Ligand SMILES: Cc1cc2nc3c(=O)[nH]c(=O)nc-3n(C[C@H](O)[C@H](O)[C@H](O)COP(=O)(O)OP(=O)(O)OC[C@H]3O[C@@H](n4cnc5c(N)ncnc54)[C@H](O)[C@@H]3O)c2cc1C
């Protein structure tokens with residue numbers, strides 16, 4: 197079935213055929229024909245954001261919480277350049293999104309036309325792939341290909357730049373099924389020989405640990421299911437990166453908590469002391485490895501990853517398995533079961549005894565005393581009062597993000613939206629909007645720092661316009677807390693520009709947007725205030741005033757190995773050496 | 781207080797030494813990449829090298845299959861074995877890339893480069909330039925009373941050697957194509 201239609205109509209038709217229900221966008225001259233088509237149909241809902249960066253983060257939140265690609269539509273020039281931070285964020289966190297940009301007409305490209313920017317040039321290094329489509333006949337096929345590329349293999353952001361004359365011109369529409377998706381077909385099945393080698397290692401290991409990451413989430417809920425089965429059947433301990441939280445439930449018996457720079461004591465020491473490390477969809481990020489030459493020195497390492505470039509990029513592994521987490525875990529389980537479900541029980545029980553000792557250190561313990569709310573207390577209460585809800589958590593970037601990862605428990609995948617790789621302040625508010633759009637009935641909370649929150653606060657307008665009851669839970673320490681912490685540890689307590697000066701009155705700000713504002717600075721009132729936030733049917737800005745000079749622990753100082761963790765205030769002076777100081 | 785008794789002060793080790801377990805020895809590799817001949821594909825490949833800090837010693841590109849719209853990019857690069865592996869994996873991720881071949885490790889291969897060299901001079905130097913050109917099987921493709929343009933093909937080393945010899949004899953300008961390479965055998 198082929199049909200003649202304009203390029204603009206094709207865009208809408210292709211999105212519908214790709215199953216898209218929501219587009220986050222912002223209009224402008226170069227996309228007016230597409231907006232005109234959007235106006236004349238009902239199948240696709242358009243969410244008008246307040247800034248194109250917000251559109252991309254909202255699409256990321258939508259994508260991460262549904263497993264479906266997020267879609268954005270923005271204009272040429274400034275519309276496209278405003279999307280760049282979001283694209284880079286999605287690239288680093290492997291989030292599938294499709295961004296459509298308008299471009300000046302083909303005959304004006306290169307003439308410094310009004311709102312012309314070399315969009316494919318600018319976004320080449322921050323997309324998985326991008327296209328400038330100059331021919332209306334090819335437009336629909338390119339859009340279908342874009343969805344294929346964004347969602348297959350290691351997911352990522354793609355961009356299609358569509359000149360205005362291509363939108364106006366008529367051409368032949370090609371529906372998705374008949375579109376050849378080209379040679380781009382990443383390998384999903386793992387090598388059986390290496391899988392068998394890993395199973396043998398699983399059978400013998402005395403001190404194994406699963407180190408899981410965002411790749412499990414990327415692989416879909418089935419992969420999380422298989423992971424749970426494998427972890428529980430083997431009785432191995434499991435830790436996860438920031439990006440993988442929820443793949444294995446926080447209440448599960450193998451759970452050690454998050455690992456890495458601000459990870460849990462038991463998780464990091466298990467990584468340091470293990471004899472078999474099974475990396476499932478994680479990428480040995482520098483927040484995890486710390487000092488490379490002292491990283492888990494005694495272990496054999498397996499690495500399951502769909503992207504060959506992730507293998508041996510940072511850490512040399514012994515058993516590389518290129519493939520999709522779900523497919524590979526299925527094969528591992530099959531082989532392991534067929535060989536009689538063996539594990540080294542004696543070794544394992546000793547290993548768990550050791551781990552239990554580490555757990556007793558209770559590295560997240562804190563005391564709430566005095567009149568000031570400690571951020572850890574605020575998050576513990578938030579956890580307690582919301583964990584039974586159908587809940588999604590977003591965060592901004594900073595200390596609050598790490599505390600959220602430490603003190604909130606995630607029972608399911610796709611419930612945790614955070615900017616890990618790029619660490620983009622301003623991610624959380626728009627992301628929470630994207631999540632709420634996808635899950636209108638759920639409780640969506642953005643755990644924020646006041647500085648990050650101000651970066652994309654204009655999106656409160658979007659929340660109010662579309663009646664999205666997102667809860668902005670701001671841990672207000674009147675500081676760029678994470679920066680302040682580093683200045684304390686690294687720069688002789690010289691707090692250069694890490695103050696949040698001239699902060700707005702958040703309650704009045706909420707009211708100005710037409711949302712509800714809640715203020716709380718008293719530990720005794722906190723529970724009631726949180727309940728008020730949960731029970732309010734509409735968007736809320738919660739100004740939770742917390743201790744100003746709290747530091748986030750545990751912390752592995754930059755350039756140190758896992759077993760050199762700082763657990764609390766006393767040990768922090770000069771803990772980061774000169775060589776560590778150059779690192780971020 | 782940390783139960784681990786953190787030592788104060790700096791550590792002696794380089795902090796994020798990314799490659800301690802790999803060989804530090806740098807190698808030169810010739811990599812052939814088959815790509816869709818579409819707009820921007822060369823920029824993607826070059827951007828990958830500059831963005832990730834890899835070296836390009838030589839790069840050639842031309843369409844080799846007009847019907848299939850495929851181009852062949854030949855890149856000569858230098859790096860430690862780990863970097864070379866990363867380069868190949870990173871090239872493989874680029875969507876319009878069909879195949880990546882490391883000709884340096886995949887059996888033996890032939891490499892050729894073409895160069896044009898302008899040598900100006902007269903008298904003995906001119907005679908000597910011609911004599912050496914003959915030894916190197918370089919052809920004269922242009923001449924005036926004061927100059928020659930030599931065309932030479934061969935391995936990059938051979939061209940380097942020829943250019944070195946021409947320098948004292950009045951070498952004015954060199955244009956090189958970069959390396960084209962194919963694996964040997966069927
Ligand atoms: C202030 C701050 C502090 C941080 N501190 C920490 C910390 O203490 N601990 C921590 O863990 N992180 C921390 N991070 C996050 C960190 O920067 C990285 O984003 C994170 O560790 C990377 O997670 P990941 O390894 O799971 O990889 P991801 O970025 O999620 O990458 C996923 C990997 O899985 C692969 N993959 C994708 N899909 C599939 C599939 N279907 N099958 C197989 N493989 C697949 C990909 O190729 C990739 O290699 C911090 C971030 C910030 C901003």
Ligand SMILES: Cc1ncc(C[n+]2csc(CCOP(=O)(O)OP(=O)(O)O)c2C)c(N)n1
Pocket residue numbers: 592593594595596597619620621622644645646647648649671673675676677678679
């Ligand atoms: C866009 C952007 N700019 C700068 C930074 C560097 N940075 C990381 S955390 C941080 C402070 C965040 O402060 P706040 O949002 O108040 O959170 P807190 O750490 O106090 O919880 C800064 C400036 C960043 N991550 N992103």
